[in-house]
Amino acid sequence: MKGVMYFDQAASSWPKPPAVMDAMMQCMHEFAANPGRGSHQMAVKASRVLFETRKNTARLFGIRNPNDISFALNTTHALNQAIKGFVKAGDHVICTNIEHNSVRRPLEYLKASAQVELTYIPSDEQGNIRLDELKKAFKPNTTLVVVNHSSNLLGTIMPVGEIGDICRAQGVRLLVDAAQSAGILPIDVAGMNIDMLAFPGHKGLLGPQGTGGLYIHPDIDLEPLLHGGTGSQSEAIHQPTVRPDRYEAGTQNTVGIAGLNEGVKFVLAETVEKIHEKEWRQTQLLMEGLLGIEGVTVLGPMLGQNKTGIVSFNINDADSSEVAFILDQSFQIAVRSGYHCTPLAHEAAGTLAKGAVRASIGYFTTDNEVVALIDAVKEIQTQYAK
Template structure:
């Protein structure tokens, strides 16, 4: 079977970037580009003010989605990586200790390792089992008076497993550390209320579950915390001062923002709030269960992460004994028009846990509009590919 370029794609790479977006997203971006993309915060003419209103409206939508009392505690960032860097490098100082899990993305591990090498920050990584669950007692045992920051993902980008944020937050509180949550795989598909869960810093992407465009995202910073800004420059405010303004969000938003992208993100969040993040997550979970049930019948196929019936986000990763993940991904794309991701998913320590360090894994991730038919088409295609290799 050969897929031509103009045949529709079955898109199962939502964990990297969601696609397609609800029409309101690109309509809002087009409107912003045509009518409202003067420079927000730099000028008082109507287009500049309208651009500022775009930013404010999206901030309001985000604050309602995440239960954030003051929208100004959300700083826009170009992606989750930038948000995590701002939190980690802005808070940790020489002598501090940080704890992260073994299943963190490189956007946590690399800044932490940089801080360890450059400033002598002490870092511990907590072991997680094969299904992605961690031992809270082990975490508790690592906490000490110098522990300033505990960092964990809400859901693993390889395993789809979900960490118990409220329990980790309680532990962080008891040892006087701030909790930074990487919501790259949970924002838009799980209910997140920063107050109820006890989250001090929430790094989130705009382009995944929130259905906005690439180049958008943000960091929620609890009002009691004051990380040092990583980017210094113009904000259109307190221009006479040589330091960054103390007022939020300007403190963390130097430079011209992505007004057009944020207009789209606002519509994406509005769509998610309309559907309900948990309802989207439930639909995605049902699809993962169907996928896992059918894939598990194939010889030599090993599913990673939580077992069938257990909670997970819309990620199903697996390996096939007879073929490398990259080869399967190539054939799925070339012969069936199915978009998935093969490789290491920027999380090398997680691969150690599930023994896939040599080969990586194939990751199929469903989204808000994925259908049962598409999941069944994937399983059929994988079955055919697997059968070919056995001949």
């Protein structure tokens, strides 16, 4: 929308690179057929775009075999496939207390329905966990550790590589929620000992909504979340064993994946290092400005500490939803307020009673927009102080 300063990148990135929209329109006009369901030229071209997207995504995440990536609707879909497809009755699962509901709810569902044991590793107010607490949490029946790479409330970056080393030493699988890190932080599934990686297409990868995926280690066989047509092994009564078809029942979002391919290519060209450096600099600019306003509290890692482009804050005792409404209606600034689907993180941060305003920076955010947000918060705080 023209004139809107968009600080809700953690929910969905905007704007998108022009090539993303161009690829989607080209697909609609030229080859929006059903991939893997026919041998005619349009279906073949659709299949090629899907495989090219797998190859580019595999390159970004250090994945050797692109077919170990199955496409999903979003990170939530991917996490449900990973958790419900892997965890069995009687298993013990470890996660942190700053996980998103897309992790917490499937795990709590299994705890209630399949006698799965669950341990939450506590964090401090900034979202950091102690690795010795993780080591002490392992049990003989522990099969999985689930951790978000970066908190969607606090911006805290988890030491995934070290957690992966601990899991490998224990013989336990590691599932990483990359909702806030894919396309923003370096990810190497082999170097970080990541066994499953759930990622969105519509956030840091700059693709459209309705896209995402799950990397599954070749030694892991998940029970498919969905069963149905795949275009392969059609004569079999059970779901195919071949990847990625085993986890991709039904027609894929070819148009969206064509757009995702261009978003991934954009990230590869710019590099995640450059993207993170730019977002971190603007994050520091925003934090410094907000911390200079009396009555404003900023959550998460402190100024100068590494984090993603998420800055959550509160103004005195003001309701976070009211602050977000004023920013939207009076200043044309889009942020998100409330609990951000992560109540445990709010509990850790001490904001469970009132939530928080979350401003999140993206690659196309400008310095002028950051300054405008700081000035707007300053003006709102002045009104509340009267």
